[in-house]
Every structure is written in structure tokens, then in C-alpha cells.
Amino acid sequence: MRKRARIIYNPTSGREMIKQHLVEILAVIEKAGYETSAFATTPEPDSAKNEARRAAKDGFDLVVAAGGDGTINEVVNGIAPLLRRPKMAIIPTGTTNDYARALRIPREDPVGAAKVILQNQRLKMDIGKAGENYFINIAAGGLLTELTYDVPSNLKSIFGYLAYIVKGAELLPRVKPVEMDIEYDGERYHGKASMFFLALTNSIGGFEQIVPDASLDDGKFTMIIVKSGNLPNLLHLMVKALNGKHVNDSRIIYRKARKVTVRPVNDRVMVNLDGEYGGDAPMVFKNLKRHIEMFTNLDDVPVNLIKEDDEYRQVEQQFVEEVQNLPDDNKID
Numbered sequence: 001m002r003k004r005a006r007i008i009y010n011p012t013s014g015r016e017m018i019k020q021h022l023v024e025i026l027a028v029i030e031k032a033g034y035e036t037s038a039f040a041t042t043p044e045p046d047s048a049k050n051e052a053r054r055a056a057k058d059g060f061d062l063v064v065a066a067g068g069d070g071t072i073n074e075v076v077n078g079i080a081p082l083l084r085r086p087k088m089a090i091i092p093t094g095t096t097n098d099y100a101r102a103l104r105i106p107r108e109d110p111v112g113a114a115k116v117i118l119q120n121q122r123l124k125m126d127i128g129k130a131g132e133n134y135f136i137n138i139a140a141g142g143l144l145t146e147l148t149y150d151v152p153s154n155l156k157s158i159f160g161y162l163a164y165i166v167k168g169a170e171l172l173p174r175v176k177p178v179e180m181d182i183e184y185d186g187e188r189y190h191g192k193a194s195m196f197f198l199a200l201t202n203s204i205g206g207f208e209q210i211v212p213d214a215s216l217d218d219g220k221f222t223m224i225i226v227k228s229g230n231l232p233n234l235l236h237l238m239v240k241a242l243n244g245k246h247v248n249d250s251r252i253i254y255r256k257a258r259k260v261t262v263r264p265v266n267d268r269v270m271v272n273l274d275g276e277y278g279g280d281a282p283m284v285f286k287n288l289k290r291h292i293e294m295f296t297n298l299d300d301v302p303v304n305l306i307k308e309d310d311e312y313r314q315v316e317q318q319f320v321e322e323v324q325n326l327p328d329d330n331k332i333d
Contacts, residue, residue: 002033002034002035003033003034003035003061003062004034004035004036004037004059004060004061004062005029005032005034005035005036005037005060005061005062005063005064006036006037006038006039006051006052006055006060006062006063006064007022007025007026007029007036007037007038007039007064007066007091008038008039008041008048008051008052008055008063008064008065008066008071008075009022009038009039009040009041009064009066009067009071009091010040010041010048010066010067010068010070010071010093011040011041013066013067013068013071013093013094017093017108017110018066018067018091018093018110021110021111022038024110024111024114025066025091025110025111025114026038028111028114028115028117028118029062029064029114029117031118032117032118032120034061034062039051039055041067041071041074046074046077047074048065048067048071048074048075048078049074049075049077049078050078051078052065052074052075052076052077052078052079053078053079053082055086056078056079056082056084056085056086057082060086061086061087062086062087062088062089062117063075063078063079063086063087063088063089064088064089064090064091064114064117065088065089065090065091066090066091066093066110067091067092067093067094068092068093068094068095068097069092069094069096069097069098069099069136069137069274069275070094070274070275070276071094072090072092072099072136072274073134073135073136073273073274073275073276075088076088076127076134076135076136076292077133077134079292080127080129080134080288080291080292081134085291085292085293087122087293087294087295088292088293088294088295089114089116089117089294089295090103090105090113090294090295091105091110091113091114092105092107092108092113093108093110096203098137098138098201098203098204099136099137099201099203100113101201101203102137102201102202102203102216102301102305103123103216103294103296103297103301104296104297104300104301105296105297116295116296116297117295119295119297119298119299120295121295121296121297121298121299122293122294122295122296122298123216123217123293123294123296123298123301123306124217124290124291124292124293124294125200125216125217125290125291125292125293125294126200126215126216126217126218126219126220126287126288126289126290126291127200127287127288127291127292128198128200128221128273128285128286128287128288129285129286129287129288130271130273130278130279130283130284130285131278131279131283131284133273133278133279134273134288135200135273135274135278136200136201136274137199137200137201137203137204137274138197138198138199138200138204138272138273138274138275139197139198139271139272139273139274139278139285140195140196140197140198140271140272141195141196141197141262141269141270141271141272141281142178142193142194142195142196142226142269176194177192177193177194177227177228178192178193178194178264178265178266178267178269179191179192179193179264179265179266179267180192180193180196180262180263180264180265180269180281181262181263181264181265182196182225182260182261182262182263183260183261184223184255184257184259184260184261185255185256185257185258185259185260187255189225189253191227192227193225193226193227194226194227194228194234195224195225195226196223196224196225196226196262197223197224198221198222198223198257198260198285199211199214199221199222199223199224200214200216200221200222200287201214201216201305202214202305210224210241210244210246211224212244212247213247213304214305215304215305215306215307216301216305216306217289217290217306217307218256218289218307219258219287219289219290220256220257220258220287221256221257221258221260221285221287222254222255222256223253223254223255223256223257223260224252224253224254225252225253226251226252227251227252227253228251228252233251237249237251237252257287258286258287259284259285259286259287260284260285261282261283261284261285262281262282262283262285263281263282264281264282268280269281271283
């Protein structure tokens, strides 16, 4: 039986870019060996999520999420809870396209992004679970949450992630630390924090130095807790973070963690999942290691972002050593 693919696309994303190239995209995926059909999302809540779940349960082999990071997040939320999960591919047409940037998928080139499927290079990606929801790139609370909600959608469309920076500078004077209790892999922080976030990739708002040692498949979040609420300190930390020099700064906690629990002590802490409101803390965050198999441009993904190859090399080396240690009469010529 021929394999089947379902494109789930946001018809309004990226100035209706997908609609303009849909016939070409269908032809590319058909060339990859899939009988391909398409579904245009609607304004109804969870439109992409519900269609992704339906396609997965109907036995589709591949689900292609075409749109911004929000569309990709919805598709992941549709298939992540299922035991049988189809492979995924993405065609980015959003504002920052953090996920596509991390996977080295062409941005603003829908047909080029579809052609990644022809290379048949795939990676089993970590995703995050927060309460009953899932996320693919970042979970956050504090300043980053306020910043994302306060940037108007039309401003994001016109100026991209520059809009976040401008709005962030405007918000900084009214940022205040909130007392939190945060547990992570046997450790604990109890105290004031102006922001926390958990990253799954190395691309945050288009910047790749904020989590310079991120991995796509190691089963761990990169966690940052910003303890300072002082305006000059925050500005200084922002500059250091953009250059990757913040990792050992005493004003932050920078750790790898598989499971993180965040509890506010008094104030409300809204949680942001991939740029959208995901509920209020207290909340438990779990890293689901290599949970979804994603088409990616492995030739261009930096080797330090992928741990799977490291494990294969370790197994290979162990095998070689065991063979070398065999008695002479057991060795293979």
C-alpha cells in the first residue's frame, strides 16, 4: 500500500505564502513517494490539532505542518499523546520560525522546505510536556511571557523578532521578580526570579547564543532562571546572552534538566508555551526524549546539536573493544 501524507496548512500565514505554492508542494511530496492531500486550518480553536490527530488515527504515515511556530505546535499537540505517531515535516511561513531555524529548514521558501523530505533525513526530536499540553521550542514564565503577549500580531508580521526586542525594552522598567519554588532533577531554587525558561532548541526568538549548548535529542531541557529584577542588571544580562557569555553569570541559574516543577509562592505566574498562553503555574514540565520523528536537513545541522550520533559511536566503539578483547580463537578473520 502506498504511503500517505497530509499537509495541514495555515492559509493566512506568511501573507498566504502556502496557498501560492500548494500545487508545487503537493508535487514534491508526491515525488517523495506519498499519496498527498491537504487541509486548510480554520479560525476554530484547535483546528490544526484536531486534524493532525484525525490523520494520525486514520493511519497517515506523514503529517506536514505548514505555517508558523503556532501551527507546528498545534500539530505536535495533536499527535504527541498517541501511541502510533506519524512522521512529521514542517514548511515554515511564520515570523521567527525558531523550530525551522534549529532544523536548518529553508525559511520563506515553502517549496525548498518541502524538498527536504526528498532527502529522507530524519531525526527523533525531544518535545516538552507541560501539564496536559506539549511544546516544541520553549516554555517560559515572567518577562518573556509578558513580552510575547504584548506584541501585536500585525507588528510581528511587519518587523519579525525585532518587534520582540523593541517591546522588551519598553517592558523592562516594569518587570519585578516573583517568588518561586522551582525543583529540577533533584535540585531546588526557592527565591525571587524575574523569568524562567526551558528550551528544547538553540533558537530563541531568532538568536542562537542564548542556549549555546542545546541539544535536539538528549532528553533534557536547557533551563535558565533569571534571579535579578534590577533594570541595569537585566539589560547587562540581555547583552551577555546575545553573545553567549551569560552561562556562568551568578545572576542566573543555567542547568540541564529532564523534569522541572514550577510553583509560584504568592503572585500569579502565567506560562508561555511556544509563544502562546499555556495556563498558570504550578506546573510540571517533562522532557519526552526523541518522541517525534522529524524530517530535517541533517547535513546542515551542527553536530553538537545531535546526541544520537554520539551514542551510536559509543556503541560502535564498545563493540570494537569487545571484539579486540576476545580470545584469539574466537576472533573473526
